[in-house]
Amino acid sequence: MFFAGGLAQNPAAMVLGAGMYNQMPMNNGGQPPVQSDEALASIPGAEMVKRLLDQYGIDSSMLITIGMLLTIFNSFTGLYSFFLSLVYQAMNFFAAYFLSKASIRSNDECFDYIMEYLSRNEISTDSRLFHVSTQQDIIPRKHKAMFYDGATFSAINRPDSEFVQTDEYGPKLKFIPASAKKHYFFFEKTLFIIERTIEHTATHSNNGGGARPDDETVEIWTVGRNPLALRRFLAHCRVLFMKQQQYKTILHTCDSYDMRWSASQTRPIRSLDSVVMTFKDKDRLLTDIAEYLSPKTKSWYAEQGLPYRRGYLFYGLPGTGKTSLTTAIAGAFNLKLFILSLGSQNLHDNYVQELFLSLPPRAIVLLEDVDSANVDRDYGYGVPQDDDIDSEDDEEVDKALNRGSSRRPSNVSLSGLLNAIDGVGSAEGRVLIMTTNRRESLDSALIRPGRVDMEIEFGRANNEVLEQIFIQLYSGKKQQMSSLALEQEEKKSEKDVLAEAAHKHEVEELAKKFASMVPEGMFTPAEVQNFLLPRKRDPNLALKELPDWLKIQTDNLKKAEEKDKRKRAKFLQRRHKWFKQRKQMKFLNQDDDSDAESADSRKKKRHSKEFLEDIAEENGEDKKDEKSEEPAKEGEETKEEKDVVPEIKTENVDGDDSKSKKSEEGDWSDVETSRPASRPTEPST
Ligand SMILES: Nc1ncnc2c1ncn2[C@@H]1O[C@H](COP(=O)(O)OP(=O)(O)OP(=O)(O)O)[C@@H](O)[C@H]1O
Numbered sequence: 001m002f003f004a005g006g007l008a009q010n011p012a013a014m015v016l017g018a019g020m021y022n023q024m025p026m027n028n029g030g031q032p033p034v035q036s037d038e039a040l041a042s043i044p045g046a047e048m049v050k051r052l053l054d055q056y057g058i059d060s061s062m063l064i065t066i067g068m069l070l071t072i073f074n075s076f077t078g079l080y081s082f083f084l085s086l087v088y089q090a091m092n093f094f095a096a097y098f099l100s101k102a103s104i105r106s107n108d109e110c111f112d113y114i115m116e117y118l119s120r121n122e123i124s125t126d127s128r129l130f131h132v133s134t135q136q137d138i139i140p141r142k143h144k145a146m147f148y149d150g151a152t153f154s155a156i157n158r159p160d161s162e163f164v165q166t167d168e169y170g171p172k173l174k175f176i177p178a179s180a181k182k183h184y185f186f187f188e189k190t191l192f193i194i195e196r197t198i199e200h201t202a203t204h205s206n207n208g209g210g211a212r213p214d215d216e217t218v219e220i221w222t223v224g225r226n227p228l229a230l231r232r233f234l235a236h237c238r239v240l241f242m243k244q245q246q247y248k249t250i251l252h253t254c255d256s257y258d259m260r261w262s263a264s265q266t267r268p269i270r271s272l273d274s275v276v277m278t279f280k281d282k283d284r285l286l287t288d289i290a291e292y293l294s295p296k297t298k299s300w301y302a303e304q305g306l307p308y309r310r311g312y313l314f315y316g317l318p319g320t321g322k323t324s325l326t327t328a329i330a331g332a333f334n335l336k337l338f339i340l341s342l343g344s345q346n347l348h349d350n351y352v353q354e355l356f357l358s359l360p361p362r363a364i365v366l367l368e369d370v371d372s373a374n375v376d377r378d379y380g381y382g383v384p385q386d387d388d389i390d391s392e393d394d395e396e397v398d399k400a401l402n403r404g405s406s407r408r409p410s411n412v413s414l415s416g417l418l419n420a421i422d423g424v425g426s427a428e429g430r431v432l433i434m435t436t437n438r439r440e441s442l443d444s445a446l447i448r449p450g451r452v453d454m455e456i457e458f459g460r461a462n463n464e465v466l467e468q469i470f471i472q473l474y475s476g477k478k479q480q481m482s483s484l485a486l487e488q489e490e491k492k493s494e495k496d497v498l499a500e501a502a503h504k505h506e507v508e509e510l511a512k513k514f515a516s517m518v519p520e521g522m523f524t525p526a527e528v529q530n531f532l533l534p535r536k537r538d539p540n541l542a543l544k545e546l547p548d549w550l551k552i553q554t555d556n557l558k559k560a561e562e563k564d565k566r567k568r569a570k571f572l573q574r575r576h577k578w579f580k581q582r583k584q585m586k587f588l589n590q591d592d593d594s595d596a597e598s599a600d601s602r603k604k605k606r607h608s609k610e611f612l613e614d615i616a617e618e619n620g621e622d623k624k625d626e627k628s629e630e631p632a633k634e635g636e637e638t639k640e641e642k643d644v645v646p647e648i649k650t651e652n653v654d655g656d657d658s659k660s661k662k663s664e665e666g667d668w669s670d671v672e673t674s675r676p677a678s679r680p681t682e683p684s685t
């Protein structure tokens with residue numbers, strides 16, 4: 001049948017085959033095979049080919065042989081594909097009725113469990129087909145499929161692992177088994193088959209994140225109609241994974257490709273002791289969180305019909321430990337940590353809502369930079385608002401200057417964020433921690449009780465904090481003790497214990513001395529750590545070099561303050577010009593009682609007028625002079641004025657007009673925060 005099938009597929013070969021059959025007994029004595037010639041003549045074009053071959057002295061009977069070979073080859077391939085389809089059908093039948101199967105997609109945490117098992121047990125890592133990669137961290141989910149094969153979270157971190165990422169020459173090679181291939185292994189004497197399928201998605205995301213990442217599906221089969229073995233295997237993988245993560249904090253961040261949460265990093269749990277802050281604040285915060293997370297509190301919330309959520313605001317200078325404390329809390333209370341930076345340009349209201357809705361219960365959401373852009377109460381960026389102008393005090397100027405920060409506004413609106421935080425479907429049991437460097441610019445709606453239940457200020461190091469930082473660094477306390485270290489700890493001789501106590505006492509004494517030498521409220525904890533870290537082996541050296549470092553820092557601080565003063569003066573000058581220019585543009589001469597004008601707008605104008613008058617008074621200018629001042633003609637503006645108000649073409653001061661607002665944004669964007677958060681760093685020692 002297949003032979004005939006092969007022939008049917010190739011009529012030319014059939015004729016050639018027939019020709020050969022007819023020709024065989026005649027092919028003797030060098031006589032031309034008459035019948036084969038006749039057979040050939042029946043094939044269109046064969047005569048021409050024959051003539052061509054004859055011309056080059058090639059025996060045309062070769063055609064017959066080739067035809068015969070083709071026929072045989074075709075028949076075999078037909079036969080092969082038939083058997084293959086039979087095998088597939090049999091396999092499908094077997095799989096449908098005699099196998100249990102589980103499918104897991106890479107965007108599910110269960111995927112991590114399976115990959116952890118595969119890497120731990122080194123299944124198929126010696127595969128004959130493999131990829132080679134030098135990439136390290138398993139950060140983006142798009143690479144998950146690759147990295148999981150031979151180097152999962154834990155495997156990477158195991159110092160004894162062959163998957164350790166680097167050696168003295170740089171990143172090591174990783175050997176990764178290929179996908180689209182079945183891997184076999186036994187678990188509890190049952191055969192399991194795993195197949196990974198990577199779905200290449202060519203589509204582009206609409207969030208500006210470029211091509212969508214490839215997703216992966218893992219399918220697991222076991223023999224037998226009873227899925228129990230499969231469930232036992234999955235449960236085993238889960239426990240294995242959870243145990244592995246016991247001493248780690250998994251950081252989930254928003255994947256910029258598809259705007260979903262993605263486990264991007266694991267970190268060893270940071271102990272709460274390692275975050276230095278005043279005892280009072282730490283105690284207040286930890287007691288509150290512990291109380292909130294207790295099962296009793298959960299049922300209390302349910303009884304009261306209150307949404308079971310809690311919010312905290314950590315505010316203060318950069319490098320004061322806001323993020324560090326959040327990570328430590330996640331580790332201490334065994335909560336998953338989800339980090340969202342509102343400054344991200346890809347983030348929009350809808351995404352934020354979806355991200356909040358997809359949070360698991362018992363998780364910390366860390367909203368970083370809540371002050372960023374549209375989330376604060378400003379209606380314009382970098383432009384001093386009319387509400388600010390009636391005040392010349394430091395705080396008001398700071399606020400206005402901060403608005404002029406060169407940070408790009410985020411695309412998340414305040415209402416979008418509030419909806420996400422309060423979302424009806426949002427996970428119960430979550431802890432929301434918002435951090436900001438500029439508490440004063442936050443909208444009161446964002447930090448009202450119910451959204452923010454406790455605020456903690458992080459400031460420059462006081463005496464207590466300075467002392468603790470020193471002790472923390474030199475006491476030799478370990479973050480996490482391995483079981484081996486714990487065993488050794490227990491086996492310590494009395495002599496060792498005494499030596500340790502003496503060392504502790506000595507460090508405490510040095511810490512007191514250190515704290516007394518450093519001025520309180522001058523440095524952030526990060527700055528102090530920055531000084532101590534290069535001298536971490538020798539506390540006495542740190543004390544010896546401290547005066548020089550302090551001198552450098554004080555000089556730098558003075559320079560920074562002078563720069564700051566200049567910036568403030570320039571800002572005030574610009575502000576004055578800005579309002580003067582606005583007056584010249586006649587918007588103040590508008591009829592204040594216009595019906596169309598909102599009360600808000602009128603209020604702002606009044607403030608503006610008052611501001612102008614104040615400024616005029618301050619500068620000794622009388623109103624007469626101002627009136628007589630010619631409005632700047634087009635093309636005659638100085639460069640600085642142009643910078644300040646290049647394009648005010650509207651009379652609306654409310655900033656409703658987007659064009660006007662846009663020009664204002666650009667004008668002030670070069671003014672940075674008035675109080676420099678970081679000072680020039682210490683020259684390397
Ligand atoms: N209070 C602190 N205790 C211990 N370490 C600290 C403390 N403050 C800062 N550090 C150290 O300084 C570095 C930066 O700290 P962290 O990121 O927590 O500051 P932050 O306040 O969150 O800053 P930002 O506002 O810029 O996010 C970390 O390496 C951290 O270990």
